[in-house]
Amino acid sequence: DADVTQTPRNRITKTGKRIMLECSQTKGHDRMYWYRQDPGLGLRLIYYSFDVKDINKGEISDGYSVSRQAQAKFSLSLESAIPNQTALYFCATSDPGGGAVTGELFFGEGSRLTVL
C-alpha cells in the first residue's frame, strides 16, 4: 500500500458543486501539504499543516479550505467548484526532524479534478 493515499484519484464535477479531496498517510509525519499542478505552471502550494492544530495558507488558497482531522488525515475542499480549478492535486508529507528542513516531500499519486 502507498504511504500517502489520495481519494478520489479522478473526479468530474459541475460548476458550483462542493468537492472534497482526501489524503491519508502512514508515514507518521506531522507535516502535510496540498499542492496543485497545472501544465506549464509547475506545482503551487495551496495549504499546509504542521500539526493537527496548525493550518497555514499557501500561495493560492483562495477558493479552497482544508481540514486536518488527525495527524494522518488532511482533506482539501472546494466549496463551490469553478472550471479554473480543474487541475491535478497532490498531497504531500514531510518529517520535521529532517525532511522539512532539507525539503524532502513524500507525494501521493494525485487526484485529477475536472470541473465542467
Next chain:
Amino acid sequence: AQSVTQLGSHVSVSEGALVLLRCNYSSSVPPYLFWYVQYPNQGLQLLLKYTTGATLVKGINGFEAEFKKSETSFHLTKPSAHMSDAAEYFCAVSGASGANNLFFGTGTRLTVIP
C-alpha cells in the same frame, strides 16, 4: 523570496546521450535546492538535493547536479540517457532557514528517443 526558472519545457535526447536539464534559482537567503522526478501517472519523488557542503551532489538513477553560486544554477545531468529516464523533472528551492515551502519550477519533460 525564492524562485526557480527551468529553461526548456521539453528536452529530447537519444538513448545513450548526455542529459542536461537547466535550472537557475533566485534566493534572498542561502538556498536549499532540489530536483524531483515525476513518472507518468505518479506523484513526485526526490531525485537529489543540495543543502550544504559538497557542491556536486549525486542522486538516484545516475543523476547528479552541481550547485554553482556564482551562476545561481543547479543543472541536472546524466552521462547516458536510458529509456526509463523519460519523465517530467522539477527543480525546486527553499530557504535554508527552514523549508516551510518549496518553490517549484515549471518542469521539463524529458523524452528519450530510441
